[in-house]
Amino acid sequence: MNLNPTRALAIAAGLVMPLAGETSHVVTPKDMARFWVKVAAPDSNGCWLWTGKVNRYGYGDFGLRKRLVKAHRFAYTVTRGPIPDGLVLDHLCRVRHCVNPAHLEAVTQRENTLRGDAPSARRARLTHCPQGHPYSKANTYVTSRNERKCRACHRIRQRAYKAVLRAKETTK
Template identity: 55%
Template sequence: MQPTPTPVFSPSVAQRFWPKVDKTDTCWLWTAHKGGGGYGRFKVEGRMVPAHRVAYELASGVIPDGFELDHLCRVRHCVNPAHLEPVTGRENTLRGQSPSAQHAIKTHCANGHPFNSSNTYLRPTGGRACRACRRAAVYAYKARKIASRALPRPAVS
């Protein structure tokens, strides 16, 4: 038996919230206001908050500090608590479809070199680069610089 969640919101919040939800066979779709990113928005105590957070807290209790909710179904306006999982911001980003997530799953660079501990340079900005490709780029740059110095300069009249 699951423990009863500690009430986070007053009963009046739940009475206003649930009528704005269309419970389909899979997702529970938010039918009221949606923000620019497609996430549902709901007014609580004078401020707009993400609807999926309200749904989760009504059903499951407080979201742990340092965690955000990941939509397992990938439907941004879904408020089904069974489709929401508290995860760290990093985990949520890596589970998504963002460029950061796409690059994180790569195991080899564009030229086929493996991203492993001996061949991966971690940039100060948090990105990564292939040491073999970087070495080749530096070598090519130096070769161009040397070649440009060897060219005869036009005579100045």
């Protein structure tokens, strides 16, 4: 592939923004100007809030070659370089429309999920079952629905169930 000098410099500088599909876009000074005009001055938390289009999930969207890219991904890519393969960006500030690269960290999807506040993340952080038994390797099993269960509680439930069955047998 024969690259023109501008594209070669942009690639060397990491200023190539991946787009949907297998395409990419060399970030131009015009793109940079259009982007940074939509970023507000830092707030009290140091967040650089995106003032452009925000999607229904709270993330900023930025138009690039008739495609939308996430504003925080664009900011990270042009200031810190490409996002490593297999990693996603985590907002350390928990503000989804923040584009401050210092507030973004490239992590695995699993790590990003566990750091969040979704029900799955809250359950994953639990160290004990509702009855107080530890979720240790020996006391925990995973169901076919990928749910963590306490072996001690399961034994208690099984004993109670079998006692009910025995009581029914003796009353017949």
